[in-house]
Amino acid sequence: MDEKARALAAAKSAAGFQAADMVEDGMVIGLGTGSTVYYMIERLSARVREGLHVTGVPTSFQTAMRAREYAIPLTTLDDHPIIDMAIDGADEVDPHLNLIKGRGAAMTREKCVAAAAFQFIVVVDEAKVVSRFAAPVPVEILPFAVTPAMAQLRGLGCRPVIREGVKKDGPVITDNGNFIVDCTFPSIADPAGLEKAMAEIPGVVESGLFCGYANKITVIVGNEKGIKKITSADIVP
Numbered sequence: 001m002d003e004k005a006r007a008l009a010a011a012k013s014a015a016g017f018q019a020a021d022m023v024e025d026g027m028v029i030g031l032g033t034g035s036t037v038y039y040m041i042e043r044l045s046a047r048v049r050e051g052l053h054v055t056g057v058p059t060s061f062q063t064a065m066r067a068r069e070y071a072i073p074l075t076t077l078d079d080h081p082i083i084d085m086a087i088d089g090a091d092e093v094d095p096h097l098n099l100i101k102g103r104g105a106a107m108t109r110e111k112c113v114a115a116a117a118f119q120f121i122v123v124v125d126e127a128k129v130v131s132r133f134a135a136p137v138p139v140e141i142l143p144f145a146v147t148p149a150m151a152q153l154r155g156l157g158c159r160p161v162i163r164e165g166v167k168k169d170g171p172v173i174t175d176n177g178n179f180i181v182d183c184t185f186p187s188i189a190d191p192a193g194l195e196k197a198m199a200e201i202p203g204v205v206e207s208g209l210f211c212g213y214a215n216k217i218t219v220i221v222g223n224e225k226g227i228k229k230i231t232s233a234d235i236v237p
Ligand SMILES: O=C[C@H](O)[C@H](O)[C@H](O)COP(=O)(O)O
Pocket: 032, 033, 034, 035, 036, 037, 088, 089, 090, 091, 101, 102, 103, 104, 105, 106, 107, 110
C-alpha cells in the first residue's frame, strides 16, 4: 500500500470506528454501503463479540453479506420501520450537509434507511467535504423508461451516462433490478430543487442527492490524525 492509500485508509477507519463507538446497546442500526462503512462494520462486530446487542438493516446485498460474515444480526424495515440510527458513507458533503451518494449504486435503499432513522451518521474522509458539489449525481432508473428519463435529465442541464459494469458487459444492474445513470452537471446551484425535479421524472426510482436531512445528520470526517464532527449547528446561514 502506498503512502496516499495508507492515509486514506487511516482516515476512513478513523471515521468508521468512531461511528461504531456511537452505537448503544439495544439499537437497531441502518448499515450503509461502501468502503468507509466497512470499517464501521468491522469495529461494530468487535463490540458485538464483547457483548453489545445490535440489529442491522443492510442497505445492499454486499453489506448484508459483510454483516453476516462479521456476525452482526440482521433485520428488515418490515420488522423495524423506524430505526435508531443509520450509519452510511457519502461521495460528497456540502456546507449545508446535503449529500451526494451512490458510487456503489446503493442509494435507493440507503435513502429508505436514512429516512427511517432518528439519527443519521455519515462517515467520510476529509476530501469529500466540499464547498460545492462537483461529483456526478447517480440516478436509479427503471430500464423500461431509461431513454425518455435520460432525455428529461438532459433537460435539467446534465450529461447523463448509463453506468457500465466492470466485470460485466453492459449496464450495471442495481440490487433492485434497475439501471444507474450518472448525471454530470456543470454546477449544482440548488441541490434540493434538483433532487425534487429528478424525483418527478417518470421511471426515476431515486437519485443520489440527499437533501433535507441536516437536522438529524452528524458527519464524522476522518483524516490521518483523527476525526472531527459536523452537525447542523456548524452550518453557516
Ligand atoms: O452506493 C454507495 C454509497 O452511497 C456509498 O455510501 C458512498 O458511495 C460512499 O462509499 P465509500 O465510503 O466507499 O467512498
